[in-house]
Amino acid sequence: MRVLYFAWLRERIGKSSEELELPEEVDTPRALINWLRTLGPGYAAAFSDEKPVRCAIDQEFQPLDAPLGRPKEIGFFPPVTGG
Amino acid sequence: MRLVAVQEEDFDAGALLARLGGEGTGGVASFTGIVRQVAGGGLKALRLEHYPGMTEKALERLADEAQTRWELTGCIIIHRVGRLEPGQNIVFAAAASAHRGDALAATAYLIDQLKTRAPFWKAEDMADGATHWVEAREADDETAAAWGQVPEDR
Numbered sequence: 001m002r003v004l005y006f007a008w009l010r011e012r013i014g015k016s017s018e019e020l021e022l023p024e025e026v027d028t029p030r031a032l033i034n035w036l037r038t039l040g041p042g043y044a045a046a047f048s049d050e051k052p053v054r055c056a057i058d059q060e061f062q063p064l065d066a067p068l069g070r071p072k073e074i075g076f077f078p079p080v081t082g083g
Numbered sequence: 084m085r086l087v088a089v090q091e092e093d094f095d096a097g098a099l100l101a102r103l104g105g106e107g108t109g110g111v112a113s114f115t116g117i118v119r120q121v122a123g124g125g126l127k128a129l130r131l132e133h134y135p136g137m138t139e140k141a142l143e144r145l146a147d148e149a150q151t152r153w154e155l156t157g158c159i160i161i162h163r164v165g166r167l168e169p170g171q172n173i174v175f176a177a178a179a180s181a182h183r184g185d186a187l188a189a190t191a192y193l194i195d196q197l198k199t200r201a202p203f204w205k206a207e208d209m210a211d212g213a214t215h216w217v218e219a220r221e222a223d224d225e226t227a228a229a230w231g232q233v234p235e236d237r
Contacts, residue, residue, distance in 0.1 A: 007132055007204040008216050056202065059137035075134055075202075079219030082133070082162060082203025083116060083174055083194060 001070065003036075005046070006077035009053070012046035029055040029074060030064040052078050084157035084179070085150075087142045089133060091165040094175055103157040103179040111157075112186040113177035114194045120169040127208045129217075131164040131173070134202035138162070141201040149178060149193055153185035160193055162203060192230055199227040 004017040026032050033050055036043045047053065055062055058071040068074070084102055096115050103111045118129050146158045157179035167173055176197065178189035205217040 004134070006134060006202070007206070056134070056137055059134070059140055061200070075137065077134070077202065078204065078216065080199060080202050081205045081217045081219050082131075082201050083198035083223075 002073040003032075004073060004075040006075060008078060009046045009076050013042045026068065028065050028068050029057070029062065029076075032068065032074065033064070033076070047076075054079055084159075085146060086159045086161070087139065087146055088161045089135075089138050089142070089164055090161065091163060093163070093172055094161050096172070096175055099159055099161070099175060099177060103159065103177055105156065105179075107181060108156045108179045109181045110183040110186045111177060111179045112183070112190040113159075113175065114190055115172060116174035116194070118167045118169050118171050118173050121207070125210050126169055127210045128169075129167045129173070130206040130208060131162075131167060132204045132206070133162075133164050137202050142197070145193055145196050145200065148196070149189040152192065153178070153180060153189045155180050155185060155189055158189065158193075160197065162197070162201070164203070166208075195223075195227050195230060198223045 001020055001022055002017055003020050005013050010016050022032065023035065026035050033047045033053065037047050050064065054077055055064060056075045057066065058073060100111055100113060120126050142160045146160055149155060149158055155178050159175065159177045161175040163173050176190055176193040178186045180186040206214055207217060208214050
């Protein structure tokens, strides 16, 4: 699965996207965040607090407790600030 | 006439407005967003990041919704990305209709929704070298939500 990071999440993790094989028990974006935290200090820093973290599954905004399924991609980012 | 674009280049609001005129159109409304200097000065530039692919889909959806809610003869959304200095254009939303009410309401809808439902992020590069990500405003969420749900069909 392709995992993408934006804004300060991208800066803290140090990359904008990567292909990851997820463990089977990862069934929501929140569970994915918990797993990502174990991958290294950059991830732990990016996801130290999940309150300001939003996500999109296959480019659709979804709550962190939405069923994850096995989408093509998931993006993590802070609340949007366009306009 | 419908146009949705995410681009680094500037846009010409006058030329875009001219494209919205035409038979059946009685009025054109628009909003041009400009990079504002922060209070006390010191903002060197904004950096606009977005989620390529998702952004275009989100903006197309907003245009669809506006065209569903109101009788429009045209609709434009353009959002710039990359490095933008104070005073430069950042966003353009416009709607054309037979009558002013639909054009004005649709324009307000587009810009209100765009602020909370399109994946853009702003970072501020300050003249003193500091850089920080702009935080989302709760008031923007409330303004967007005040429009209510989009009807299935009109």
